[in-house]
Amino acid sequence: MHELTCLEICAGAGGQSLGLEDAEFSHVAAVEIDPDACETLRLNRPQWKVEVMDVHNFDGYPHRGVDLLAGGVPCPPFSVAGKQLGADDERDLFPQALRLVRECKPTAVMLENVPGLSQARFASYREQVLRELQDELGYEADWQVLNACEFGVPQLRPRFILVAMRPDAYAHFEWPSAIGTPPTVGEALHAMMAEDGWKGAGAWARKANGVGPTLVGGSRKHGGPDLGPTRAREAWSKLGVDGRGLADAPPPADAPVDHMPRLTLPMAAAIQGFPPDWRFYGRKTASYRQIGNAFPPPVARAVGTRICMAIQAARATGRQGLLRAV
16 A cells, blocks of 8 residues: 655644544644644654745655645634634635745645534535636645534534545545534543542532534634633533633542543543543643644544545556556
């Protein structure tokens, strides 16, 4: 099997990176502007080439022919929590992603964003992106909303994902199907809540019997170490979680059994689908920002696996055609 290569932009703390690695992609480079997130990537994958860089300044030509160009381009231009300026927002990096498609000429492209981009008000924007990919660059492409909770993540977190591929590979591509019922917040975090001997952990886990709302990491300009806006905090409260901030440690053994705990950083990472051994660099706010803005690894793995299968199938078909011709 040919090893598939991946160039990732806006890599963040590695949620998408982990998923694509699990899907058998090998990173040729990971590009990210946030120095803390870059240190997180280096901390966990010291062998990777990590570029601390604004995507505007990244040259794709040295990576021409990479199998997959992937990225979680910034959400604020399309987020319902923002002003939804779309193409008028200076943080819109879709034009840069398309520039890199032109320069790299990858076999496949995977770009992730918030579901706000799927709204009717951005229909012309989506059509413009598809038109450039299909008519000018020769790809076949489609958008899809995928909910993280459908892929084993104890959190709603819908994401709007664009997949584009060369026609021979796209002919073999299928979107991943939901894998079943996700664990509840209580099931995912019970062991962590009980770690320091809190006697109320079992009762708390039974109350936290649903998936969590979408974690919100915020940006350097806005947001802090809490679980999001008022509506999100209210939803967390119904699951028995105090969403007004983060704790430094699980509840102690002498905490009241009816205590309403806050999440710790490792708990928030578990809610995002990160494995327990993935470490985050930086102080609490910086680390939580990385976690809250991440693309859940299980979702990236599910889509990446289907992309990998499509590319491999196209190559196998091509090899069979060559053999028949000979």
